[in-house]
Amino acid sequence: MTLREVLQDAARKGYAVGAFNANNLEYVQGIVDAAEAEAAPVIVQASPGAIAYMGLAYIAAVGQVAARANVPVVIHLDHGLDIAVVERCLREGFTSVMYDGSALGFEENVAVTARVVALARSAGASAEGELGRVPAADREWTAAELERLMTDPEQAAEFVARTGVDALAVAVGSVHRMRRQAQQIDVERVSRLRRATGVPLVLHGSSGVTDDSLVAAVKAGVAKVNIATALNLAFTGALSQAVRSHPDEIDPRKLLGPAREAVARAAAAKMRLLGCSGRAGGRAGGVAG
Ligand SMILES: [Zn+2]
Numbered sequence: 001m002t003l004r005e006v007l008q009d010a011a012r013k014g015y016a017v018g019a020f021n022a023n024n025l026e027y028v029q030g031i032v033d034a035a036e037a038e039a040a041p042v043i044v045q046a047s048p049g050a051i052a053y054m055g056l057a058y059i060a061a062v063g064q065v066a067a068r069a070n071v072p073v074v075i076h077l078d079h080g081l082d083i084a085v086v087e088r089c090l091r092e093g094f095t096s097v098m099y100d101g102s103a104l105g106f107e108e109n110v111a112v113t114a115r116v117v118a119l120a121r122s123a124g125a126s127a128e129g130e131l132g133r134v135p136a137a138d139r140e141w142t143a144a145e146l147e148r149l150m151t152d153p154e155q156a157a158e159f160v161a162r163t164g165v166d167a168l169a170v171a172v173g174s175v176h177r178m179r180r181q182a183q184q185i186d187v188e189r190v191s192r193l194r195r196a197t198g199v200p201l202v203l204h205g206s207s208g209v210t211d212d213s214l215v216a217a218v219k220a221g222v223a224k225v226n227i228a229t230a231l232n233l234a235f236t237g238a239l240s241q242a243v244r245s246h247p248d249e250i251d252p253r254k255l256l257g258p259a260r261e262a263v264a265r266a267a268a269a270k271m272r273l274l275g276c277s278g279r280a281g282g283r284a285g286g287v288a289g
Pocket of ligand 1: 176
């Protein structure tokens, strides 16, 4: 499935699809297990860092297996920063790519993103762009600082019209890699961005956003929610716990198994929150619960 197909239904019906960052095989399995259990469409995404760690051929092959699940699965490149990586992902069968030109000037971001959109189209895939800046939690950010980084609706409309992106990542108050849920989204801005652009919006840095604010952002027009840190906390927390509880265990399956289950539980909880549980349509196996 392409991102465009999956997000169209979400945008029309007012829910969001979870886009979960995978770092290894256990993540992919946990994410897909959760999607099947929740009968939810799902986006499995890999960052350039995850691709460097796993190897593109491995993650693409695992993605092909994931795509055989009985729910819609999108295989997506998260935060593509260079065209060569975008091209390699498309060749390897990714059904969606993000190009993150948020650090570039507006004109250059438009130019490179438009090129990525053309590449994605010719591969039968979708493309996500980014405008505005979602910073990382390497320090504290004041509300005023975050506001200055936020996406301007008028500029976003021009960006979408000139690039043809299928979805737009926007800066609306979230911060990447936060370990606790403390941020509030500028929901009014989400509504204005949705009206101005007409495309489904993408929220990065969702792990640091309160549940209430996340739900409000989805209602206002966010249709793809990226989730990385919440899964990392679940995975490494369960792994550490397993190692502490069984210090003499040398079977990696006994240690990684609980971590995989923790990823599945964390992903399923986000799917319910985003309203995508039970939305898999005809491809679901009827295993929701
Ligand atoms: Zn991001």
